Amino acid sequence: MKTWNLRHYAAFLLDVDGVLVHDSRPIQGAADAVRLLQQLGQVLVVTNNSTRSRQQHASRLSTAGFDIHPDDIISSAYAAAKHLQLHHGGVCVWPIGEQGLADELLARGHTIATKPYQAQWVVAGMDRFITYQKLTDGLHALNAGARLIATNQDSTYPTPEGLVPGAGAIIGALRGMGFEPELTIGKPEPFTYDVALGLIKCKPDQVLMIGDRLETDILGGNRRGIATLLVQTGVSQRSDVERQGIFPTWIAESIASVHTEAVLPVSGH
Amino acid sequence: MKTWNLRHYAAFLLDVDGVLVHDSRPIQGAADAVRLLQQLGQVLVVTNNSTRSRQQHASRLSTAGFDIHPDDIISSAYAAAKHLQLHHGGVCVWPIGEQGLADELLARGHTIATKPYQAQWVVAGMDRFITYQKLTDGLHALNAGARLIATNQDSTYPTPEGLVPGAGAIIGALRGMGFEPELTIGKPEPFTYDVALGLIKCKPDQVLMIGDRLETDILGGNRRGIATLLVQTGVSQRSDVERQGIFPTWIAESIASVHTEAVLPVSGH
Numbered sequence: 435m436k437t438w439n440l441r442h443y444a445a446f447l448l449d450v451d452g453v454l455v456h457d458s459r460p461i462q463g464a465a466d467a468v469r470l471l472q473q474l475g476q477v478l479v480v481t482n483n484s485t486r487s488r489q490q491h492a493s494r495l496s497t498a499g500f501d502i503h504p505d506d507i508i509s510s511a512y513a514a515a516k517h518l519q520l521h522h523g524g525v526c527v528w529p530i531g532e533q534g535l536a537d538e539l540l541a542r543g544h545t546i547a548t549k550p551y552q553a554q555w556v557v558a559g560m561d562r563f564i565t566y567q568k569l570t571d572g573l574h575a576l577n578a579g580a581r582l583i584a585t586n587q588d589s590t591y592p593t594p595e596g597l598v599p600g601a602g603a604i605i606g607a608l609r610g611m612g613f614e615p616e617l618t619i620g621k622p623e624p625f626t627y628d629v630a631l632g633l634i635k636c637k638p639d640q641v642l643m644i645g646d647r648l649e650t651d652i653l654g655g656n657r658r659g660i661a662t663l664l665v666q667t668g669v670s671q672r673s674d675v676e677r678q679g680i681f682p683t684w685i686a687e688s689i690a691s692v693h694t695e696a697v698l699p700v701s702g703h
Numbered sequence: 704m705k706t707w708n709l710r711h712y713a714a715f716l717l718d719v720d721g722v723l724v725h726d727s728r729p730i731q732g733a734a735d736a737v738r739l740l741q742q743l744g745q746v747l748v749v750t751n752n753s754t755r756s757r758q759q760h761a762s763r764l765s766t767a768g769f770d771i772h773p774d775d776i777i778s779s780a781y782a783a784a785k786h787l788q789l790h791h792g793g794v795c796v797w798p799i800g801e802q803g804l805a806d807e808l809l810a811r812g813h814t815i816a817t818k819p820y821q822a823q824w825v826v827a828g829m830d831r832f833i834t835y836q837k838l839t840d841g842l843h844a845l846n847a848g849a850r851l852i853a854t855n856q857d858s859t860y861p862t863p864e865g866l867v868p869g870a871g872a873i874i875g876a877l878r879g880m881g882f883e884p885e886l887t888i889g890k891p892e893p894f895t896y897d898v899a900l901g902l903i904k905c906k907p908d909q910v911l912m913i914g915d916r917l918e919t920d921i922l923g924g925n926r927r928g929i930a931t932l933l934v935q936t937g938v939s940q941r942s943d944v945e946r947q948g949i950f951p952t953w954i955a956e957s958i959a960s961v962h963t964e965a966v967l968p969v970s971g972h
Contacts, residue, residue: 600880604876606877608875610878
């Protein structure tokens, strides 16, 4: 049986919602745990939440007691903007999402189309202000030939008032009109992990992904050869592991457990 | 080669948008053609448009010069309400759609839930007033165990200003949150055609479906053993037939051609 040793890892990728915070409240012990991880190695935040800019993510985390620099935050909005920049230069985009998505696109040198038919790309993410007009504009952009990227396809998003529609609802609406994204950026897809590995200059086996959702955080880490720790302060619980057939390397109650021996290995077979 | 003979049919099923009207304007010659069909046999209107009640459909058609009784209108909203009534009695529904959908549900003895979690069924259709809150309410109803029916899954809806999102966008959003309809009511699915055949008490080979959309009107008629006439005043054109591999029995420029020899057979092979 493997023994937990935090010093085995040189870098840590942390999910936000359900790992560090519930809504805007810090999870008990999470701030201390993050400070410890920051002493031991590099810490990046990797989140599918595309509604905020990196600056807004950092501010929110700062208010909750975490000291994370905006440059160390990889959101699916940032990663989508980065992907377009790397592969297509500066492009003209029709975003379907919140202000944070537009901010990240602009920060990476892209322009926002003023009319749907002008757009080369539609970049779609979670949008709590979605309207029929926004769906219509998206349809017109896509019918006029724009290519489609999904920031992520999370079906739902947890809030203190219960689950609300995630980016998956928005992508589903576009799919229901006949358009399939040619690329999905966020976890569990490889692109976001590749951006993280590029930033920290580590090999996958030196890295630990800490997340609360099996089908995004853990599945994506497993696929990329990164060790994974499932914490049970968010969406997925131990009882979901066998049922979903997605096996983290390690499991613990909370990120607050990382400095203790309460982190246990999970065997897939 | 088959020869067109209108008197071969005892009943006619007519689509509305793209066959009888463009938006609220009658298509040239359509009103005369409908009067002729009404002299020769029974005429029912069969539409996937779930946003209006049968009464509203009849009023709109009356304004455009067509005399169709509300009882002779089979909308996907009416058919969905009818399906629930036939198979489940009066049920408690959370509709995602416009007022016409709620009206048809109420007219068939169902109740509208006041809170999402109370609903036994979610019935979803096109909704030009869709909001994030409506999607959230639908998610909560479905998470609480409500069963899901789609009035139809048309990807788009044609307007004078261009295509807008159809019911498919709404169903797609629900699918993107993890919920698949257990039944789709509208064309090309069989239920709506079965309701029509039940009302007119005709065998399928005595019936002609006249429509403008291959993948709904024509495909559904073909599947149900009903002769079909594709008119080219709406979505589909002759050039789409081979490409989509959906072959109407007959093809004409417009419904105004039905009394002439300008209706030609289409061979599938």
